[in-house]
Amino acid sequence: MxxxxxxxxxxxxxxxxxxxxxxxxxxxxxxxxxxxxxxxxxxxxxxxxxxxxxxxxxxxxxxxxxxxxxxxxxxxxxxxxxxxxxxxxxxxxxxxxxxxxxxxxxxxxxxxxxxxxxxxxxxxxxxxxxxxxxxxxxxxxxxxxxxxxxxxxxxxxxxxxxxxxxxxxxxxxIDYLKYSSFQKGFSIEPVRTRGKDNNVKGLVVGAAARLAPQKGIEDFLIASKLVLQKDIKKKVRFLIAGEGPLRKSLEDQVRKLGMHKYVFFLGYVDNMPEYLSSLDLFVLPSRSEGLSITLLQALAVKRPVVATETGGVPEIVSHGSTGYLVSAANPFSMAEGIEKMLNNAHLRNSLAQRGQELVRENFxxxxxxxxxxxxxxxxxxxxxx
Missing domain, CATH: 3.40.50.2000 (Glycogen Phosphorylase B;)
Known part of the structure; x- marks a missing residue:
């Protein structure tokens, strides 16, 4: 028995x-x-x-x-x-x-x-x-x-x-084969082109988390604003997947910051491989984190990551090797990391490659x-x- x-x-x-x-x-x-x-x-x-x-x-x-x-x-x-x-x-x-x-x-x-x-x-x-x-x-x-x-x-x-x-x-x-073999993400072309100039296509930065204080989405929004201030052509778009008690206040924050054309809340995303594979850069803005499964999933689909240096995150992200670490609860540090990654395609590709290998071997x-x-x-x- x-x-x-x-x-x-x-x-x-x-x-x-x-x-x-x-x-x-x-x-x-x-x-x-x-x-x-x-x-x-x-x-x-x-x-x-x-x-x-x-x-x-x-x-x-x-x-x-x-x-x-x-x-x-x-x-x-x-x-x-x-x-x-x-x-x-x-x-x-x-x-x-x-x-x-x-x-x-x-x-x-x-x-x-x-x-x-x-x-x-x-x-x-x-x-x-x-x-x-x-x-x-x-x-x-x-x-x-x-x-x-x-x-x-x-x-x-x-x-x-x-x-x-x-x-x-x-x-x-995580189910490494499920994520690493995923090729086609859902279409985000409407997101890439939405804004002041519909003829401009840009990069898409995404986060995925429960919308709760410890997940640091407020910091991510402020960092997004700082990135947009330097992005003259407004080519960068920001996606947030997830639900939680802070959703309304976060949406209000986006409107107050004047970012409603560039930041999009997707709610609960049922197909995470599809969502993550569609991003150009994944950001983990957590203020506290045991060991993020979503971070592992993003690395498995070979996405470059910017992540806060908190809890167990440095056990996954080695700065400059498998990702880019920034200070927790520091939007200015986060914005700097996002800008550096967006401006260097070679860096994004090399970090994503090593990050995927790390997940395959250890997680x-x-x-x-x-x-x-x-x-x-x-x-x-x-x-x-």
Whole structure:
């Protein structure tokens, strides 16, 4: 009989959803996989293998004491009902609820994957202090904590004092063949020619992210304005793919900056290879980043990248070798990097080539799944299961 693994996550789109989708599809062969997540988790609706059962679980992203209390006991019932052998939690919130539920139901092994950084420097000392104390206690009941980058691992060890033997780094991985073999992108000629002079064709710069503060889209817009101020013929166009709570304020910012003819919001993009392959330059403007899956995807389709030097990004982008690094939360530095790349086609091509090779060698879904499967086997065999 197959061992049963349950993945638990909060409402997500983009990177975390793609990460869990890949694991579920690949791990489901030697194991039986279940996923507990909110019903509106769109990425998981695309699961290709129908035998993966998705269990509705209304886990909120923010702290909600009464709802969280109920969810702890509801999840413990799920663990018992489906006779789960290993619980794999994704993110801090799922980690909090899931580990409490595991202790209540029965003593099953727990794996926690952390995808992003936690802000330890709170304005109020008490919430940060409470989080640190709770996490230290729960970490003792966690068989393994996975971080998606070395920077995230080091941050976790230094801020929470968790034993190093409990923490492993497993890089995010993508479907390299799917992205590297993609040739034809969707038509963006109307975007290239839109503006003051419809006879002028220019370069297209794009970003893709959830429209939330940590993703730095505000910085990208200011940098875009700075680039346009030096672009006399207004040949450069800027695309932003993604949805999120800041969309309206970002669109208002574009209008106030007078860039509505040059900056376009595309909303949620269903076909990311198609979108990325249509760009001349990809920009990752994040202020905080564990290890960006979208950045890996852009490199895999052989796009040159400008990325902020934050979190795990330098583990992917080596400045001047696989991309161009700029300071985080610094639109002037970002604008300088964008201008340098747009003005040098040879540089764009050489960085894109080396970036694609890096992804092929180090950041494939096969490598991520292989290391995760080996971890499961080690934990389950250690318990004599």
């Amino acid at each position: 197959k061992k049963r693994i349950l993945y638990v996550l909060r409402p997500v789109e983009g990177g975390i959803g793609e990460h869990v989708k890949i694991l579920a599809e690949e791990i489901n062969s030697p194991y039986q996989v279940f996923i507990a997540c909110p019903p509106d988790t769109g990425m998981l609706k695309k699961l290709e293998k129908g035998e993966i059962q998705v269990i509705p679980f209304k886990l909120q992203g923010n702290i909600s004491p009464w709802s969280d209390f109920i969810n702890v006991f509801y999840l413990s019932r799920i663990l018992k009902k489906y006779k789960i052998d290993l619980l794999h939690l994704h993110g801090y919130k799922a980690g909090l609820i899931g580990r409490l539920a595991a202790r209540i139901s029965r003593d099953i092994p727990v794996v926690l994957t952390l995808h992003n950084f936690r802000d330890y420097q709170r304005k109020s000392i008490l919430p940060g202090f409470c989080f640190t104390g709770i996490e230290k206690i729960l970490s003792r009941k966690t068989d393994t904590i996975i971080t998606v980058s070395q920077a995230l691992k080091e941050d976790l060890l230094s801020n929470l004092g968790i034993e190093e033997n409990r923490v492993v780094r497993i890089y995010n991985g 494939t879904r096969e490598k991520m799944v292989e290391r995760t499967r080996a971890l499961y086997e080690e934990i389950l065999e250690g318990l004599g299961k």
